[in-house]
Amino acid sequence: MNAKWKNWLSNWTEKTSNELALRTKEIEIPKKALQKNHMKPRLLLLLYLFAVTLPLAVSRLVGGPPRVFWQELASGLGILAFSIILVEFVLSGRFKSISNGVGMDVTMRVHQMMARIALVFALLHPLLYQGTPSGGPRPWDPTRQLTITTDLASLSTGILAFVLLPSLVLLAIGRTQLDYKYETWRLMHGIGALLIAALLLHHSVYAGRYGSQPAMTWLWSVMTGVSVGSLIYVYLIQPLRKLRRPWHVISVTRLAQKQWQLTVSPKGHAGLDYQAGQFVWLNVGHSPFSVKENPFSISSAPNSGPDVSFIIKELGDFSQTVGQIEIGSRAYLDGPFGSLTVEGRTEPGIAFIAGGVGISPLLGIVRQMRLTKDPRRVKLIYGNRVVDQIVCRQDLDLEDVTYVLSEPPEDWEGEVGLIDTALLDRVFSSQEKKEWLFVMCGPAVMMDLVEGYLVSSGTPSNRILSERFDYD
Incomplete structure (x- = not known):
């Protein structure tokens, strides 16, 4: 393999590892959540990097003599794109050992980030074969130095995947702006991902210089089988189990x-x-x-x-x-x-920040703390548009509750406007920002603002827990 390609691969792997490590450190996992059923973030990170880079390592061992840099880079990007896509199947948020181990937010953010990286790699893959003449196997090319073949069937599956992958990613990014049901999008997303995986398997094995090697063909087949198996688990095995637990x-x-x-x-x-x-x-x-x-x-x-x-x-x-x-x-x-839980935490106080229906998980925690007579101090900021949207006030009768309305009635005596930095400064002391656990759920804009404010105020990132159900 070309030395420049080796350096590029090493730098990319190190950069990706650092980025994923930062993501997984955003949430500290309580001891109780790291039992035998939940895998530790660092182990998950290592397993992820191993799975993604394994095909690249195997191709280096079995692929024959190296070619010019741009051709090696093109093949390497294609291999990485395919392996990332296959591993994406298990980052769907439906596997407890992953989503409960590192947090749903981290799982989905990594899923999004890596999907977009795979898209860039896949789009660059065919464009980097500069100066590579097309043509099928030739007597003067026993090592298959000519990667691109004239076999229409082998090329067409790659071309179709090349078209479908950007569509799948763009539809996911713009899901909330499109006028179709969540269930429809979910079905389209799953079928689209499965189709892309099948197309890329065929293209890699029959059109690729490395994929045609027996070891690589076996590896791609196994990885694709595991990915398809994850869908079978989510959509067949799990429903069968639920039949027994109605x-x-x-x-x-x-x-x-x-x-x-x-x-x-x-x-x-x-x-x-x-x-x-x-x-x-x-x-x-x-x-x-x-x-x-x-x-x-x-x-x-x-x-x-x-x-x-x-x-x-x-x-x-x-x-x-x-x-x-x-x-x-x-x-x-x-x-x-999810990992939006406070069990096993040792902070002296807990700050809850909710926007609208985001009060739901926080309400569950407050109710549990009351039933277990949890001695920790609690403060709650609860924002809504109008007063009629405030729910379960009897359960929120805490020591320190701040209600915020953006459209208050004339006789309103609480906070007015939105949950902003000025309000947070009034409610929380400097010591509380540094020592307490902050738990929030609500609109993404609110959580982005609060998270940024807390970090800039000296709150350690492992003391900020948040949960989102919408991702950009």
């Missing part, structure tokens, strides 16, 4: 303007083993094999009993019809997921 709706209560509390109870089993602040994928009224399920934070406390409650706001898709759900409807839960 739930049923026992109450649907309007809490506030366009906000509902939905409570489900286990039917024929002990219920859900979860920590306050976690979330599940909720499926109501459909088969467990249906893609019509959505992530919702749990607003109930584990110590309150087997029933599980959710606060759901009418935003679209399933949530618009939550008020029409009939008592007794069959439901299925997949989870728990």
Whole structure:
């Protein structure tokens, strides 16, 4: 392999490793979350880098004599793009050992970051074969130095994947701006990813200089099989398990303007083993094999009993019809997921910051702390647009609660406007910013502002916990 290519690969691997390490350090994992079922962030990082770079290492061993730099670079980028795409299948957020081990935010951010890196590599891959004449196997080319073949079938799968991959990434980035249901997008995303993986497997094996080697063909086949297996696990094995653990709706209560509390109870089993602040994928009224399920934070406390409650706001898709759900409807839960939990933490106080329906997981934590008589000090900032959107005030009767309204009534005596740095300065002392645990959930704009403010104020990043369900 060309020396320049080796240096480039080494620098890229080091840079990627550092970036992923920074991502995984953003959330400190409580000791309880690092039990045998949860893998440590550093181990996950090493496994990820190993899986992504393994095909590149194997190709170096079996690929024959090196070619000119640009051709080696083109092949290397193509190999890395394919391996990243295959590993992306397990970064979907549906594997507890990953998402609960490093946090859903980190899992999804890495998923997004690496998908975009794979896209850049894939787009550059065919453009770097400068000066490479096309043509199939020739007697004077026994080592397949001519990577690009005239075989239309081998080329067409790569060309189709070249077109589909940008579409898949762009549709994911612009999902919230597009007018189609979440379930539709999810189905399209899964089928599109599966199709791209199959196309790239064929293209790599039949059109690639390295992929045609028996060792590489075997490796690509195994990695693709594992990726497809992850989909089978999520969409077949897990639903089969859920069939044996059904739930049923026992109450649907309007809490506030366009906000509902939905409570489900286990039917024929002990219920859900979860920590306050976690979330599940909720499926109501459909088969467990249906893609019509959505992530919702749990607003109930584990110590309150087997029933599980959710606060759901009418935003679209399933949530618009939550008020029409009939008592007794069959439901299925997949989870728990997430690391927005305070169990095992040793900070002297906990600061909760919620925007709108983001109060749901924080409410679950507050309820659990009350039931367990947790002695830690608590402060809560809870922002909404109007006063009628404030929910569960009786449960939020804490020592220090700050309500914020952007459109307050004339007799409002609380804070007015948005949750901003000036408000945070008034509520939290310098010592609290440095020593307390900050837990937040709400609109992305709010969380970005608060996170940036806290870091600049000296709050260690491992004392800032946040959870998002929308990603750019």
